[in-house]
Amino acid sequence: MKRIGVISDTHGYFDPKITKYFESCDEIWHAGDIGSLDVMDELKNIAMVRGVYGNIDNAKIRSEYPKNIRFNCENFDVWITHIGGKPYVYNKETRPVMLTNPPDIFVCGHSHILLVQHDKRAKCLCINPGAAGIKGFHKVKTLVRFTLNNGKISEMEVVELGPRSLPQPV
Numbered sequence: 001m002k003r004i005g006v007i008s009d010t011h012g013y014f015d016p017k018i019t020k021y022f023e024s025c026d027e028i029w030h031a032g033d034i035g036s037l038d039v040m041d042e043l044k045n046i047a048m049v050r051g052v053y054g055n056i057d058n059a060k061i062r063s064e065y066p067k068n069i070r071f072n073c074e075n076f077d078v079w080i081t082h083i084g085g086k087p088y089v090y091n092k093e094t095r096p097v098m099l100t101n102p103p104d105i106f107v108c109g110h111s112h113i114l115l116v117q118h119d120k121r122a123k124c125l126c127i128n129p130g131a132a133g134i135k136g137f138h139k140v141k142t143l144v145r146f147t148l149n150n151g152k153i154s155e156m157e158v159v160e161l162g163p164r165s166l167p168q169p170v
Helices: 017-022 037-044 059-064 094-100
Strands: 002-007 027-030 048-051 068-073 076-081 105-107 114-119 124-129 140-149 152-163
Touching: 002 017, 002 124, 017 037, 017 140, 017 152, 027 037, 037 048, 037 059, 048 068, 114 140, 114 152, 124 140
Parallel strands: 002 027, 027 048, 076 105, 105 124
Antiparallel strands: 002 140, 068 076, 114 124, 140 152
16 A cells, blocks of 8 residues: 655745645655756655656756656556646647556646546546646646555545745745
């Protein structure tokens, strides 16, 4: 059994509330637009981290993280990439894989739009955790967490970290 935290589009900002919500996680999956390796260091202080680079990430981040990762976790085939699209409207790189060799769980970011949806054609759970950073058009910072246990998903939840703006001093 593994508790998973999913995050994306931090754009170099680490919200301190992330620690509270991910401290019970065994793994954290970052779906790109990391923005700063400091964010990944903060996440690594909480749990094991898997991540991919996004379109805003520099050469240093790209040298440490791949464009795509595909792995097995608790009897689930998982694929993480940054720009992937969404069920039935995948991008040109994602579409062929989703038609011929779909994962059980597909995680992407980029859109800053939270989405957890089952793709009935691909028989795949698609997760976009929205955006956890302060750059972009989203109004609320979000992340997702759930439990994987030998081929079963449970305790799926969306966490709202608060408004996209920086916290105001008290």
